[in-house]
Amino acid sequence: MKRLLAAALLMAAPVLAENDHGAPVHVFEIGGLExxxxxxxxxxHDHALVFMExxxxxxxxxxxxxxxLDSGLEGQLVGFRMKDGEMGFDPLPPIPVAPGTxxxxxxDGLAIRFDGFTEALExxxxxxxxxxxxxxVLEIDVSVEDEDARTHGHAGHAH
Structure with a gap:
């Protein structure tokens, strides 16, 4: 039983790895999902979008x-849309990720949207x-990039 509990805790823990250049890379795993x-x-603003692979x-x-969030604020899965020349996001149901994909x-694609912030993300x-x-459920560490960023600062690096 102790081994099963230890294995479950390890599967839900963040893994801090280094890429080929020695820079830290944030990788998180749970139940086969990386x-x-x-x-x-x-x-x-009072809202933010979270992106990830x-x-x-x-x-x-x-x-x-x-x-x-620990504060109780809920994030909803959303999809980008253009309607009548206006950009926006529509709520989505849970999205499955097939094995091996x-x-x-x-x-401008999919994201997790949080609404109701009272403090800036710097x-x-x-x-x-x-x-x-x-x-x-899995706690992940989300990096706050430049307000105009279109990718994560580590995007494209080897893992």
Missing amino acids: ILHPWTNATD LHNEGDAPIEIIGAR HLDLTP EGHHWEVVLVTSVG
Whole structure:
């Protein structure tokens, strides 16, 4: 029983790796789901979008349901849309990631949206977010990039 508990805790823990250049890379894993490069833009608005790469290394589909903060603020999975020349995001149901495939949450695509912030997100800081999936919940460390960033600062680096 102790080994099972230890294995479960290890599967839900963040893994801090180094790439070929010795720079730290944030990789998080739970139940066969690998989360790479979670990030958001710096903002002083009351909302923010979280982006990341998701890889299902398991043998069953894993649903991405949403996210939350320790403060209780809920993050909703959303999809980008253009309607009548206006950009916006529409709420989405949980999205499955098939075994052996990946799903990218990116600007102008899919994201997790948080509404209701009372403080700014400042570039260079990190933000703790709890990702909610069908295989459990996982605390991830989200990097706050420049307000105009279109990718994570480590994007394209080897893992």
